[in-house]
Amino acid sequence: MYYFASDVHLGAGDPAQARRVERRFAAWLDRVGDDAEAIFILGDLFDFWFEYRRVVPQGFVRILGRLAALTDRGVRVVFITGNHDMWVGDYLHRECGVEVHTAPLEIALAGRRLFLAHGDNLKIERRPLLRFMNAVFRSRPLRWLFARCVHPDLALRFGQWWSGKSRKSHRNYVSDDRTTDPLVAYAREYAAASSERPDCFIFGHMHWPRDYAADGLRVLCLGDWSAERPVYAAIDPEGCASLREWS
Ligand SMILES: [Mn+2]
Known part of the structure; x- marks a missing residue:
């Protein structure tokens, strides 16, 4: 079986809330790890991550331990970074054996061709401001400078504040499938332009689960983990994909 989840936002909210979400995701990892x-x-x-050469943020040990245990057992764990954790470096790979990607990933699984992405920064060419901000945020020299000049406690405090702000500002105004229409539109364009058309696209980012299938296009959008019953995706050995609820 192959499993897909996104938008856990570990560390978001007050400590009790953050712990609840951490336990929820830990229980899910235990179950699907089987x-x-x-x-x-x-x-x-x-919700926010920034790592120094020898310093990483406190917390999340239930998840980090489980990820390490999974990869130790030979389960492949792949992480595509999102807009809240674009500063993940090589710690998760070195310590937990996680395969880290900072861009969308095309991959063949169970005889299906999949396109996997967080869902931010798609079609960025036509958005100069976003492109500029991306260049700044993802710039290696700036990251290096930041890590050398800003004390970790200060950096983390700023980052957590910034992440909370950004999360709240992205809270959906329309609570229906229209939220994920841009992802479906992106997938349609991408499929039309590619020689080897993906059988299924899977995205996170919008915090709005959706199973879209029309005109030979299949798009799965995952839910977020602040929900009582988070929505994740599964693909069975026959290549059959579905959204599922975790409770
Ligand atoms: Mn998110």
Whole structure:
């Protein structure tokens, strides 16, 4: 089995809330770990993450321990970073054996061709401001400078404040499938332009679960983990994909 989850936002909210979400996701990892060939985390695992050469943020040990235990057992864990954890470096790979990607990933699983992405920064060419901000945020020299000049406690405090602000500002104004229409539109354009058309697209980011299937296009959008019953995706050995609720 292959499993897909996104937008856990570990550390978000007050400490009690953050712990609740951490336990929820830990229980899910325990369950899917039983029969998983691979587990894909499609971004925003952390509400904020910034790592120094020898310093990482406190917390999340239930999750980090489980990820390490999974990869120790030979379960493949793939993490595509999102807009809240774009500063993940090599710590998760070195310590937990997680395969980290900072861009969308095309991959063949169970005889299906999949396109996996967090869902931010798609079609960025036509948005100069977003492109500029991305260049700044993702710039390696700036990251290096930031890590050398800003004390970790200060950096984390700023980052957590910024993440909370951004999360709240992105809270959906329309609570229906229209929220994920841009992802479906992106998938349609991408499929039309590619020689090897993906059988299924899986995205996170919008915190709005949706199973879209029309005109040979299949798009799965995952839910977020602040929900009582988070929605994740599964693909069975026959290549059959579905959204599922975790409770
Ligand atoms: Mn998110």
